[in-house]
Amino acid sequence: MSMIHSFHIPVMGLGFTVDSPLKVARFGIASVVSIMDDQLLEDMRRIHSRKLGIPFFPIEDKEPDSRAKRVKAYLNFLQSVVNGQIGKMRKEAFGEGNEIDNYFDLLPEEHPLNQLHSRMRQASGAEKWTLQEELRKEIVPGKIDVNIMTKVDKINYTKDGQALPREYSDALAALRGFAQSEVDGGVVFSAGMNPALYSYAGEFSDFFPDLDGIIKKPIILKVSDYRSALIQGKFLAKKGLWVSEFRIESGLNCGGHAFATDGFLAGPILESFKQNRAILQEELFSICQQALHEKNLPGLPEGIRPKVTYQGGIGTAAENQMLLHTYELDGTGWGSPFLLVPEATSVEKDTLDRLLKAKKSDFYLSRASPLGVPFNNLRTSSGEEQRKARIDKDRPGSPCYKKLLSSNTEFTEKPICTASRQYQLLKIKQREAGEISAEALEEVLDKDCLCEGLGAPAILASGETPRRNLKAVTICPGPNLAYFKGTFSLSEMVGHIYGKLQLNLDTERPHVFLKELELYVDHLKAEMAAAVPDNARKFENYVEKFRKNLSEGISYYQELKFMWSAENEKMLDKLKDQVAGLRWELEKV
Template sequence: MTFSHNFHIPVMGIGFTVDTPVKVAHYGISSVLSAGDDMLLERLREFYSTKFNFPFTPIHKNEFDKRAKRITAYLDLVNHMVNDKFQELKNASFEKGSEITKYFEMLPDFSTLKKEYLRMLEEKEIEVKSSIQNWLRSNMVAGSIDINIMTKLDRDNYDLKGEKLPIEFNDAHAAVRGFANSTLKSGLVLSAGLNPRLYSYLANFEGFFPNEHNEIDKKVILKVSDYRSALVQGKFLAKKGIWVSEYRVESGLNCGGHAFATDGFLMGPILEEFKQHKNELIAEVHEILNDALEASGRKRLEQPLAMLVTAQGGVGNLTEHQFLTDYYNVDSVGWGTPFLLVPEAVNIDNDTFNLLAKATEDDLYLSDISPIGVPFNCVVGNTKDNERDEKIQSGKPGSPCPSQYLKLYNKEFTDKPICLASRQYQKLKIAELDGKNLTDKAEYQRQYDKITVKSCLCAGLVMTAYTENNLLKTSDGKGISVCPGPNMAYFSKKSTLQEMVGHIYGKNNLLNDTYRPNMYIKELGMYIDYLNKEINNTPAEEVNERKLKYFNSFKNNLLEGIEYYKTMLPKLADKTNWKLELEMYLAKVHLIEIPELVSVN
């Protein structure tokens, strides 16, 4: 499929971008929504059905396969709304201020559509002008409505009798089924790493396979943090007959939301590896795919299917955007965090907006609040964490766990998993801590804080979708979690969609006056801080051969990355102090002391 733009809006939280396609897809802008919370999707489906007079039949909580059905119903509605808006836009007249004019004005100047549009504006002959307009209308495309599933959030589910349901009713499996059964022809973004059972489940749905025209209706988009991970996952899926249509490379730390850090592999060297080995990746996976297709009774493909490489994480200006597309041959660039200041495109309440607009570098940090144990990008002062702290102060830490989506792994005290942010878990864990009778008050507080720092992300990350659409119930609470990347410090202005798209393509500048290192230097600094924190948080008695190998490998990867940047960054030709910063960070890496093994007598 040909796209109008070479940027996309990644998934942000749950509620922030859950209906972003309805707001931007008709302008040719692709975006990603989360299928994590089917209760949210059901409430939004009712909201939009009422707003636009569509028929609505509720899918009740006790209905068989409710999660998959709710996801399918919501995606079908979104698809319907986007198609309606796109057709209406296409039928508009080419006059100042019209929707079709807005569509073309936002396009990048290098696109064929934009060039033809500009030619049409200059054309004086009415018949020729009309002919160009007809061509433009017939070649316009809507943005893709892509769906994100975190592969590890695959909670077991139970029937009304408390019996465990088969694995296909697990959360992520049901979400795959919901997408597969929808009318969408778009991408399924699989993030958070390889889940063999989930990946194998994709082969149950014909939409993930090439059709008779060698096209795939339901494309797989893998979010990866390095080349090796991409190769392993791509091969695994190919053995099931599933082609990965896009590898979406995301910075391990310089991003919003959960941060899946690499072992010190930096964005530049990772993208270089994709650039150098893309053809090899295509050929290797294509051969495996063909064998799998033949084994399943399908025809072999004469030519490999299309494979895109895209990138996201910390991009902030045209120079960086173009370097990704021109030097690394990236097909599309993800712009996430800056769009949190574009209310036209996302769900964002005034208080959270103001918090983000005023956020400085010191306010944005990598936190331990996520119950799934993965570092989570956060901002000081978000109201969900304030709510959590008030509960701690009142002596009642923990969440009542209203949504329960993160009841995934922990069975320390129970037969069924419970969430680390829940009141149930924290009460039990604190009782266990009290039973240790620690005399060191500082150590007690450290362990207590480690328990109670977890925040209820299920509730916090959906909240703005409720507040901004007047859907809030008393039982929803009030606290809002927001998960911007570090890039938030450099954007402060409320922007329209056209202004933000203009910034992306260099037509205007939305950066504030704060000095901003380029995206590669910023990430490098974050990785140095991350390694230092990992080392400092490892007690001497826990240092073993495996840990030492990890620390040394991490440090060496950083050093290799710095050497790479010495030759790459001059090509970027930006106006930051990258040379000085690179030397400073090189010195910092050399100063990192790797701990030694403690000898046991």
């Protein structure tokens, strides 16, 4: 988390936040960069180097350890440019419209630096000069955090087909590039535990405390519930690796991949963190301190505790404040709304126009991801148009160049991607031979090339053409974006988060908790409707457990009287009736 702002901009796709630090870090705003696509990072370093007049020396594919080197080079580039922006800002004259004034104007009105800035504006003479110098010293950049999706970790091979050592896999190589870089930020591990990746972090000193107890590169875990946080936290602690932040994300009310829980809702999950936070801190501290002692490494400072933040579907300042105060959070994450802020993210004009014209029904949970995980998608994206056009031309699937999501060995010894043309044509042959059903084939044809589609917008927004002229964009907004209409300036969106102003949202937008509950009810209905379980009893037990967790979540929400308006209560009663009716629907499945 940035020490200046109480919110951060989470990672969005491969490209939507890939250069966000160049846009927002100088204002003290933390953002997260995906480092999974090294080719995209290399392209962005080239593009921005040329724009800024900085010499660019390419790192070729054939160069040994090129993936890690590209990650390192791009992160060093980002940090160097941001440092230069900060240095320039500190030298600026104060005055309306200057970036140095914008830095402090973006802060909440109750922030001490905002108040000091207001005092400076009213002062004169020597006092004004003294206050200005004090403010200059307080300017620090937002953190440049990176994201590694732990499931994206294929083994790589030499040109003659020999598997490279484990440390050259996609995730480990990306971690090595980050660890060896000079970037000031942490690494966000998302999508669950990867033991090899977590163990590899122990190879780098920056993940351990120094003699002053400072961890140069903090570890941040994106988690869906308390149990996951405890399990992963303990695994890392046993290796002397401290989790500096648990970033709780809604299972369904989020962008990108959706990792649904078994009906556990955001409110009860946040409550469990609040109630068990001291236990979590004490347990992880004891384990980690012992491991550091055994390694003869400096220990953690007494009183250190992991930060806890939440992201997913937040839409108003009131919701933001409710989350911060009710659950005693250290911060929040605002993702999808920033897709409508060109000053913060990279979304090219065509996709931006499609987002603005989209109906609520155009935002949906799809089967597009080759990982087999539900994926938030936009029905009207150019990526979806391209996918359908290829099917219509009897050329389904994508040419697979980057191979980041290659994990299927059904037909080949080396893993291939289920969105690739090679795989999908083989599945069509299976269908023609009567070996699979039409429904099974349709699910395969729903897969899309996320490597190209999620990376293209950053190149296009920069005025360039992606490699191989692959211009179709896949965008992965959360359902919350359907209620935001129009594009906004950075000042407007940040002001909306802090309650300085209120953006005009769709009047039908439900409370963040109720929207997630609605999504979970729909999710369970869809699973029940599609179910042809091999083990009917096991499936019935799963559905009943899911329904029970939803019912308990509703009971919890009914106790939160402070958050209810008459409209919210009406919606909650409706959802409660739907959950109660799922038992009857279960009997029909």
